[in-house]
Amino acid sequence: MNSGPRRHIGTAERRVRLALAHRLAPAARAEHAEDVARSLVALHGTDPATVYLGVGARLADPGPTVPDLERALYEDRTLVRMHGMRHTVFVFPTEFAATVHASTGLAVAAKARAGLLKDLTTGSDGRLTPEWLTEVEASALAALERRGEATVTELTVDEPRLKEQFTYGRGKSYEAEQTVSSRLMRVLGVEGRVVRGRPLGSWTSTQFRWAIAPPHPELPVAEAQSELLGRWLTACGPATEGDLKWWTGWKVTDVRRALAAVEAVPVSLDGGGTGYVMPDRVDAPDADPGPWAALLPGLDPTAMGWQERDWYCPPELRPALFDGSGNIGPTVWWGGRIVGGWAQRADGEVVWRLLDTAGGRAAERAVTAQAARLSAWAAGTRVTPRFRTPLEKELASTGS
Incomplete structure (x- = not known):
């Protein structure tokens, strides 16, 4: 890494970089869902609606977002929904699946597999053995291969042993009965052997079919980590070591090795902190896009992109915008920082509130326009965030 005099990148420039790299300024918006995913590296997929709303906010023409994303996910397979960093579900460009799997998935998968085997044997008093699980697993994967896509319920028709139960956390306060199918499919997901397919309902549904994962090469871990970190720094740099450790879920030694490699x-x-940028991103952007407004969904990759968020999310706004587990809700942005939140009423109307009014009338007009854009795009579909926050719940119930 460069040991000469350090360039300073202040908060104002970081917000300009965010606007351009994350395709939020009007001039930076994308044409297709794949363009958005490649720019952001990963679309947060824990709440399925986040993917659609996040892409819609970044497309030049938000009209075809739903069919465009469904084409990419379920027909062309240019995007894939799979487990990634921090054991979280994301949507990635398919060509990036091997990098994600090797850089973050392998370590998570090993722990998930070991945990399942331990819980299965102890929670069934030895009735369900590792050898038994191997047989059931092979049978389930063969059935999924035959069907192409299937729900867990459909797979249990082909392999009834998936319905077997065992006791999780026996003797603990959280003791509960678990079904083999729920744990096994999750483990196969983090192992990169299955992925989530088309949902049972609409694009807001959380009930997914499963499918065999697209084949991908096995990459060396260090090479994959360097590739992942490089792509993420291109999208989110400057970022601190703490940001990188949090986002990837790696050990600090892995972060530092990858920083050196790129x-x-x-x-x-x-x-006074230290951030890192890719060598070709040291210079300031050529142009400032000027003030811009955006309404981003809960768990959006921009809002959740960094661990250290003061430069774009004032601490005093957080109690209203985050839930008790640290999940951010729907946010209103003005000029590269969060200034409020939004929600939908029961009739689908988009309502919002500015918690920071420093932008004045210009911000209000711009946010009003973005709310109208979102309302037209949603076309009456109501989206309730999976993780609800104080301001979102208040706005949804009162509409003011």
């Missing part, structure tokens, strides 16, 4: 350049940040 020859990341350290820069100073407002407040």
Whole structure:
């Protein structure tokens, strides 16, 4: 890494970089869902609606978002929904699946597999053995291969042993009965052997079919980690070591090795911290896109992209915008920072509130326009975030 005098990247420039790299400024918007996914590296997929709303906010023409995404996910398979960093479900460009699997999935998968085997044997008093699980697993995967896509219920028709139950956490306060199918499919997901397919309902549904994962090469872990970190720094740099460790879920030694491998350049940040950028991203952007407004969904990859968020999310706004587990709800943005939140009423109307009014009338007009854009795009579909926050619940119930 460069040891010369460090360039300073202040908060104002970080917000400009965010606007352009994350395709939020009007001039930076994308044409297709794949363009958005490649720019952001990963679309947060824990709440299925987040993927659609997040892409819609970044497309030049938000009209075809749903069919465009469904084409990419379920027909062309250019996007894939799979487990990634921090054991979280994301939507990635398919060509990036091997990198994600090797850089983050292998370590998570090993722990998930070991945990399942331990819980299965102890929770069934030895009735369900590792050898038994191997047979059931092979049978379930063969059935899924034959069907192409299937729900867990459909798979249990082909392999009834998936319905077997065992006791999780026996003797603990959280003791509960679990079904083999639910744990096994989750493990196969983090192992990169199955992926979530088309949902049972609409694009807001959380009930998915499963499908065999697309084949991909097995990459060396260090190579994959360097590739992942490089792509993410291109999208989100400058980022601190803490940001990188949090987002990837890696050990700090892995983060530092990957930073060295991509020859990341350290820069100073407002407040005295050190951030890192890719060598070709040291210089300031050519143009400032000017003020812009956006309404982003809960768990959006921009809002959840960094661990250290003061530069775009003032601490005093967080109690209203986050739930008790640290999940962010729907947010209103103005000029590269969060200034409020939004929700939908029962009739589908989009309502919002500014918690920071420093943008004045210009911000209000721009946010009003974005709310109208979102309302037209949703076309009456109501989206309730999976993780609800104080402001979102208040707006949804009162509409003011």
